Amino acid sequence: MTMSVSMTVNGKTVSGNVEARTLLVQFLREHLGLTGTHVGCDTSQCGACVVHVDGISVKSCTLLAVQAEGAKVTTIEGLAKSAEELHPMQEAFRENHGLQCGFCTPGMVMSAIDLVKRHNYQLDEETVRHGLEGNLCRCTGYHNIVKSIIAGAAAMKAAGV
Amino acid sequence: MYDFAYHKPKSMADALAALKKAADGKLLAGGMTLIPTLKQRLAQPSDVIDLAAIGELRGIKVDGNGVTVGAMTKHAEVAASADVAKAIPALAKLAANIGDGQVRNRGTIGGSLANSDPAADYPAAVLGLGATITTNERTIAADDFFKGLFETALKEGEIITSVTFPKPAKAAYMKFPNPASRYAMVGVFVAQTSSGPRVAVTGAGPCAFRVKAMEDALAKNWSADAVAGIKVPANGLNGDIHGSPEYRAHLVTVMAKRAVAAAG
Ligand SMILES: Cc1cc2nc3c(=O)[nH]c(=O)nc-3n(C[C@H](O)[C@H](O)[C@H](O)COP(=O)(O)OP(=O)(O)OC[C@H]3O[C@@H](n4cnc5c(N)ncnc54)[C@H](O)[C@@H]3O)c2cc1C
Numbered sequence: 506m507t508m509s510v511s512m513t514v515n516g517k518t519v520s521g522n523v524e525a526r527t528l529l530v531q532f533l534r535e536h537l538g539l540t541g542t543h544v545g546c547d548t549s550q551c552g553a554c555v556v557h558v559d560g561i562s563v564k565s566c567t568l569l570a571v572q573a574e575g576a577k578v579t580t581i582e583g584l585a586k587s588a589e590e591l592h593p594m595q596e597a598f599r600e601n602h603g604l605q606c607g608f609c610t611p612g613m614v615m616s617a618i619d620l621v622k623r624h625n626y627q628l629d630e631e632t633v634r635h636g637l638e639g640n641l642c643r644c645t646g647y648h649n650i651v652k653s654i655i656a657g658a659a660a661m662k663a664a665g666v
Numbered sequence: 667m668y669d670f671a672y673h674k675p676k677s678m679a680d681a682l683a684a685l686k687k688a689a690d691g692k693l694l695a696g697g698m699t700l701i702p703t704l705k706q707r708l709a710q711p712s713d714v715i716d717l718a719a720i721g722e723l724r725g726i727k728v729d730g731n732g733v734t735v736g737a738m739t740k741h742a743e744v745a746a747s748a749d750v751a752k753a754i755p756a757l758a759k760l761a762a763n764i765g766d767g768q769v770r771n772r773g774t775i776g777g778s779l780a781n782s783d784p785a786a787d788y789p790a791a792v793l794g795l796g797a798t799i800t801t802n803e804r805t806i807a808a809d810d811f812f813k814g815l816f817e818t819a820l821k822e823g824e825i826i827t828s829v830t831f832p833k834p835a836k837a838a839y840m841k842f843p844n845p846a847s848r849y850a851m852v853g854v855f856v857a858q859t860s861s862g863p864r865v866a867v868t869g870a871g872p873c874a875f876r877v878k879a880m881e882d883a884l885a886k887n888w889s890a891d892a893v894a895g896i897k898v899p900a901n902g903l904n905g906d907i908h909g910s911p912e913y914r915a916h917l918v919t920v921m922a923k924r925a926v927a928a929a930g
Pocket residue numbers: 548549550692693694695696697698699700701717737738741763764765766769772773774775776777778779780781785786787788820824825826827847848849850
């Protein structure tokens with residue numbers, strides 16, 4: 506069944522015709538060309554596809570595009586203010602060597618920002634590790650990701666974002 | 667995924683009508699089970715009816731007798747509710763350890779119970795607290811709800827609207843999570859209720875079940891030692907690459923001991 510769908514993605518109103526079965530991640534990547542959101546598994550487990558829908562982190566591979574009708578969606582492309590200035594959480598990943606191949610990184614960063622807001626900028630290591638259970642990384646061993654997120658939380662607070 | 671017709675009714679009446687009209691309609695709640703199932707082409711509904719726009723299915727109400735959770739309430743909402751944490755802390759804690767953060771942001775209590783996954787967490791709380799499940803047609807006692815592997819007392823076209831948990835004197839849930847999925851290898855919910863102790867197990871059998879021998883022992887003496895010597899038979903329990911029926915039977919006793927100790 507073809508349906509029209511419209512939503513706000515990274516501050517811009519977008520619309521398109523999709524099949525009812527089109528996943529949000531397919532709409533983002535294939536219809537809008539926003540390929541920063543990755544697909545790492547087919548089992549809703551890896552978190553490479555995490556985006557924010559109305560400010561809440563979700564796995565965009567496990568959501569139909571039509572379920573996001575009218576929603577405000579933010580992807581990794583929507584975080585940085587400009588090409589020169591990264592979002593504080595992205596900057597923290599760069600500073601703390603929080604990525605190696607980078608495949609999991611967009612999902613890690615999106616989950617991290619939700620986690621920071623949910624805990625009112627107060628994060629300890631245990632909270633971060635529990636909060637990252639839905640994001641798998643095959644490279645880093647997580648250690649520097651946890652470090653990045655704790656640093657990113659402080660940087661977000663300082664920057665007021 | 668095969669294609670289907672998608673509906674997003676705004677009221678229960680419209681949802682029921684859409685379900686009735688569909689050749690093979692399927693309800694969509696958080697989609698954390700249904701969408702992976704559709705992706706694997708394990709189901710091919712003609713129509714998918716999304717319950718997300720029906721406001722009356724959401725929300726948490728707490729009074730002196732207990733907690734009522736709307737069917738479309740997300741795990742993250744139950745986990746973060748200060749009211750639930752005060753009335754039945756074991757329930758808030760259980761919700762906070764379902765799957766992962768993103769699953770909890772979408773998955774709902776109604777979807778979890780309707781699905782009756784043998785390894786799901788909520789069935790243990792529903793059975794362990796002696797909750798009542800309310801549908802568009804009737805109320806169903808927890809003891810009559812879980813019927814078997816992915817099988818419940820729900821009839822074709824019946825929609826869960828809410829679940830009411832009576833407040834126990836004390837309760838705790840302990841799960842041994844599968845390290846990859848975090849579903850319960852075995853989870854045990856124990857509660858001291860107005861009708862006596864209840865012990866409910868998930869993950870071990872085809873669906874959640876109670877252990878009467880442990881309940882009787884706890885009625886005489888509420889202590890971890892009282893259940894330490896009680897073994898459930900391995901016969902009929904789940905066996906897979908993660909653990910044999912014997913291993914799960916063993917875990918039931920271990921988790922029961924820990925849950926009684928945690929309940930205090
Ligand atoms: C990676 C991952 C890890 C998970 N880990 C855990 C875990 O550790 N513990 C755990 O308990 N669960 C776990 N889950 C399951 C998750 O918590 C959800 O509870 C579960 O997917 C079902 O809820 P849902 O709202 O997503 O339902 P859906 O997937 O939308 O629906 C599930 C079924 O219920 C039916 N249904 C939905 N709502 C109603 C209703 N109101 N009335 C009647 N029928 C209805 C649907 O038609 C469908 O058949 C996990 C899921 C994933 C993807």
